[in-house]
Every structure is written in structure tokens, then in C-alpha cells.
Amino acid sequence: MKINFKSLTFQVIVAMILGVLFGVFFPTQAGNMKVLADIFVKAIKMVIAPIIFLTIVTGIAGMGDMKKVGRIGGKTLLYFEVVSTVALAIGILFANVFHPGTGVNAHLAKGDITQYTKAAAEGHGFMDYILGIIPDSFVGSLAKGDLLPILVLAVLFGASLSGMGERGKVVLDFFEKVSEVFFRIVNIIMYYSAVAAFGAIAYTIGKFGVGSLVSLGKLFALTLLCMAVFVIVVLGAIAKFYGFNVFKFIGYIKDEIFLVLGTSSSESALPKMVKKLEDYGCSKSVVGLVIPTGYSFNLDGTNIYLAFSALFIAQAYGVPLSLWQQIVLLGVLMLTSKGAAGVTGAGFITLAATLAVFPSVPVEGIALLLGIDRFMSTARAITNLIGNGVATVVIAKMEKEFKQPVREIEGNKASISA
Numbered sequence: 001m002k003i004n005f006k007s008l009t010f011q012v013i014v015a016m017i018l019g020v021l022f023g024v025f026f027p028t029q030a031g032n033m034k035v036l037a038d039i040f041v042k043a044i045k046m047v048i049a050p051i052i053f054l055t056i057v058t059g060i061a062g063m064g065d066m067k068k069v070g071r072i073g074g075k076t077l078l079y080f081e082v083v084s085t086v087a088l089a090i091g092i093l094f095a096n097v098f099h100p101g102t103g104v105n106a107h108l109a110k111g112d113i114t115q116y117t118k119a120a121a122e123g124h125g126f127m128d129y130i131l132g133i134i135p136d137s138f139v140g141s142l143a144k145g146d147l148l149p150i151l152v153l154a155v156l157f158g159a160s161l162s163g164m165g166e167r168g169k170v171v172l173d174f175f176e177k178v179s180e181v182f183f184r185i186v187n188i189i190m191y192y193s194a195v196a197a198f199g200a201i202a203y204t205i206g207k208f209g210v211g212s213l214v215s216l217g218k219l220f221a222l223t224l225l226c227m228a229v230f231v232i233v234v235l236g237a238i239a240k241f242y243g244f245n246v247f248k249f250i251g252y253i254k255d256e257i258f259l260v261l262g263t264s265s266s267e268s269a270l271p272k273m274v275k276k277l278e279d280y281g282c283s284k285s286v287v288g289l290v291i292p293t294g295y296s297f298n299l300d301g302t303n304i305y306l307a308f309s310a311l312f313i314a315q316a317y318g319v320p321l322s323l324w325q326q327i328v329l330l331g332v333l334m335l336t337s338k339g340a341a342g343v344t345g346a347g348f349i350t351l352a353a354t355l356a357v358f359p360s361v362p363v364e365g366i367a368l369l370l371g372i373d374r375f376m377s378t379a380r381a382i383t384n385l386i387g388n389g390v391a392t393v394v395i396a397k398m399e400k401e402f403k404q405p406v407r408e409i410e411g412n413k414a415s416i417s418a
Contacts, residue, residue, distance in 0.1 A: 011194040012258040019198040023205025030206025036199025037263055043189045044268045047182050049142045051271050052292040053154045054179040059288025060158030061172045068399075069159070069289070076290050076395055080298040081334075083238075083387065087230055087300040088333050091307030092326055094226040100219045100308070101315025148296050186271040197262025204375075219312055220375060226304050227383045235300075235390045242397045246390065252280060253389055257382055266381035270295065273385065277392050283401035290395050294388035301383025305376055306333050306351055313355065313365035325358070 023030040060069050095101075135141030135149035142150065161168040231246065239246040250257070253276055256269035270291070277287045310329060314321050321329065332354055355363045369376065396402040 008190065008193060008255040009258045012197045012255075012262045015194040015198040016201045016262055019201030020205055022198070022202040027206040030202040032203075033199040033206065034203035037196045037203065038199075040189070040192055040196030040199075041263060041265055041268060043192070044186075044265075044271070047185055047189070048267060048270055049150055051179070051182050051186070051274065052150050053142060053157075054175050054182065055274055055284075055288040056151065056154035056292055057158040057161060057288075058172060058175050058179060059285040060155065061161040061168060061175075062285050069162075072286060072289055072395065072399055073155075073293075075398055076293055076391070077297065079391060079395065080294065083234070083391070084298055084300060084303050085330070085334060086234055087303040087387075088307045088330050090230050090234070091226060091304040092311060092330060094222060094229075095308050095311035095315070096326075098222050099315055100222050101312040101317075151292060151296065154292075183271065183275060190272070193259055193262065193268075196268075197259075200263055219309075219369075220379075223305060223308055223376060224379055226308060227301055227379055230300060230304060231383060231386055235387060238394060239390055242394050244393060244397075246386075249280075249389065249393070250386060252276070253385070256385060260381045260385055261378055264378040264381060266295070266384045269385055273389060277389060280393065281402045281404055282392050282396035283399075283403070286396045286399060286401045287392055290392040291388055294391055295384075298388055298391055299380075299384050300387035301380030303333065304383065305380045306354060309351055309366075309369060309376075310354055310358075310361070313369075314358075314361045317362055317365055319360050321358075321361075329354070329358070 019030075019033075022033070133148045133152055135153050138153065141153050161171055164171075231250075236246040239249065253273065256272050256276065259269045259272070260266050274287055274291055277291065278284055307329070310333075311321065311326075351369075352363055352366055355361050355366070393402065
């Protein structure tokens with residue numbers, strides 16, 4: 001098999017291997033390598049806000065028919081709610097079946113969790129959530145980079161532009177050209193992705209040691225198993241129903257998956273996913289609506305992690321939760337999980353906010369997860385990425401906004417004639 005040395009996947013894998021070795025043999029120096037990953041994530045976050053804004057605006061304005069926009073938006077949110085709830089239920093089911101927290105010494109919970117509990121207390125009230133959706137100003141929402149306010153702003157702008165008809169065509173054409181510029185910027189940033197992956201892995205191994213790969217192994221392994229079951233069984237069944245193979249789709253987005261694996265952030269792959277899904281056959285308008293919305297409302301991996309970890313902590317402290325309490329937990333998580341960002345640590349903050357609803361479960365129990373949170377963050381980010389990709393294809397097929405790529409059509413013809 002010929003190796004493509006220019007492939008992003010190959011470069012990231014090699015960088016991760018080198019990062020592990022560097023972290024093992026030079027742990028002190030490796031502890032300073034996090035800055036390499038931080039530079040990449042900041043560079044990506046720099047272009048995410050304008051890309052999301054431009055993608056949604058051009059998608060909605062390009063449709064023209066606002067009834068169609070409303071129909072696609074409604075189907076998207078309904079799909080997200082159903083699948084996200086299934087993800088939460090699977091997390092709760094696995095925790096009840098395997099009891100990962102039973103036998104764990106809760107007194108091992110050591111670590112500073114004030115940053116998470118403080119953040120959870122400050123911004124997770126219901127009214128705070130509602131007010132947070134509305135941007136303070138046009139420029140402010142783009143400057144802060146908060147996804148939900150940008151979504152609101154972009155939908156309003158796109159709808160208004162669509163209502164202008166031919167008069168808005170000049171603005172739409174301009175936005176499409178500006179969008180191309182930002183995607184070119186992303187391509188430039190991607191040249192640095194392998195360096196970022198090296199820095200992130202080296203830092204993790206250098207700071208926590210190789211033992212961090214196996215600490216709390218039962219919890220980590222079961223969480224991975226739970227997410228794998230969700231992807232293979234739930235998303236696999238959905239994909240099969242809509243006429244595509246989830247494994248082939250995962251193979252198609254492997255570059256983006258390895259990018260998330262290296263950086264531990266699903267946001268790092270967002271710009272590339274937009275382009276990749278359009279190339280896969282989804283219409284630009286559907287991609288523009290579904291992918292950005294999914295980063296706030298369809299965090300399947302985060303949902304599994306939250307449900308599983310909440311019960312893990314309860315079990316570790318010997319706090320039994322009744323069936324009714326677990327149903328309440330499911331309901332609370334359906335609210336607190338919405339709007340969590342795709343960056344490392346956001347799920348941790350949301351978990352702290354959720355546990356605050358159950359006084360019997362000590363919130364300091366989240367310190368049990370500190371040692372492996374970076375690995376958990378990577379796992380849930382990859383699951384989120386796959387879930388949002390599948391959702392985009394499904395909605396595109398629902399709306400008959402999916403066209404088989406020309407290369408696949410030509411390939412099928414070639415195989416038939418052969």
C-alpha cells in the first residue's frame with residue numbers, strides 16, 4: 001500500500017506518535033508543549049465565527065423560500081432532540097448495567113475544581129441561558145465567538161437578505177466570495193495541524209505520565225464502549241435507513257477525526273467539515289444550517305459523557321439514585337447539555353452544573369475525572385463530530401437536497417461496465 005506522506009491523516013498520526021515519545025522521554029520539556037496546540041486552536045477559533053455566520057447567511061439566502069428554511073430548521077431541531085435524548089439514555093443505561101463507580105475510593109478525589117464549579121454557577125441558570133442566546137450587539141457576538149448568539153444573528157440576517165429578492169443578490173454574491181476567502185485561510189492554518197497534534201499529546205503525556213493512559217481505565221474504557229455502541233448501533237441504523245454506510249462515512253471524514261484526536265477539540269474540524277459535507281453531496285444550504293446548529297444542540301458524545309459520569313460519581317460516593325431521580329437527571333441534562341461548546345473542558349463545566357441539582361451527590365466528585373478528562377474530551381469530541389456529520393447527511397436526504405458526488409457516479413458506471 002502506497003503511503004501518502006502529504007496526507008493530513010498520516011502527518012497527524014506521525015506527530016501524535018512523536019508526541020507520545022517526547023512526553024515519555026522528556027516529560028519536563030513536554031509540559032511546555034501545550035502552547036503549540038493552543039496556537040492552532042486559537043487560529044481555528046479566529047475564523048469559526050465568520051465562517052459560521054457566512055455559511056448560514058448564504059445558505060438561508062440561497063434557498064430563497066423561507067418556508068423551506070423553517071421546515072429544514074424544524075426537522076433539524078427535532079432530529080437533534082430525539083438523537084441527543086437517545087445518547088443520554090444510553091449513557092444512563094450503561095452506567096446502571098456496568099456500575100463503573102462501584103468500588104472506587106471517592107477519597108481519591110483530589111484536584112482544584114473551583115474553575116469548573118464557578119463557571120457552572122455563573123452561566124447555567126435558565127434565564128441566563130435564554131438571555132445568552134440573544135447577542136448584545138452585532139459585532140459583539142462575532143467578537144466573542146459564542147455559537148448560539150451567532151446562530152441567531154446569522155438566521156435573522158439570512159432571512160432578511162432572502163426577503164430582499166433580487167436586490168439582495170449583490171450582497172449574497174459578495175458574502176459567498178468572502179466565505180471562499182475564509183476557507184482558504186483555514187487551508188493555510190491546516191498546514192500547522194500536525195505540529196498542534198504533537199504539542200497536545202506531548203503535553204498530556206508529559207504532565208500526567210503514561211499512567212494517565214490507564215488511570216481510571218474502567219470508566220474510560222466503558223465510556224469509549226458506550227460511545228462506540230451509539231455510533232455503530234444508533235447512528236449506523238439511522239444511516240442505513242437513509243441509504244448510506246456509517247463506516248464508509250467515517251472513513252470519508254477520517255482526516256477530520258484524526259485532527260480532533262490530535263487537538264481534543266471538535267471545533268478544530270468544523271471549517272473542514274463544512275466543505276467535506278458539501279463535497280459528499282449535501283447541499284450548501286443544508287450544511288449551512290445543520291452543522292453550526294449541531295455544535296450547540298447535537299452533542300451526542302458530550303451527552304453520553306455527562307450521563308455516564310454523573311452516575312459514576314454517585315456510585316463512587318455510594319449515593320443511590322432512584323429511577324425517578326435518573327429520569328429527572330435525564331431531563332436536566334437535556335437542558336444543560338445544550339449550547340456546550342466543542343472545546344476541551346466545556347463538558348466538565350456542564351457536569352458541575354448538572355450535579356448542583358442533586359445535593360446528595362458531592363460536586364467535588366468531578367475531581368475523580370480530572371486525570372482522564374483530556375482523553376474523555378477527545379472521545380466525546382470525535383463522537384460529536386461523527387454525529388453532526390451523519391445528521392447533516394440525513395437532513396439533506398430528507399429534504400432531497402443530497403446529490404451523489406460525480407466521482408462516485410462515474411466510479412459506479414466504471415464498475416458496471418467492467
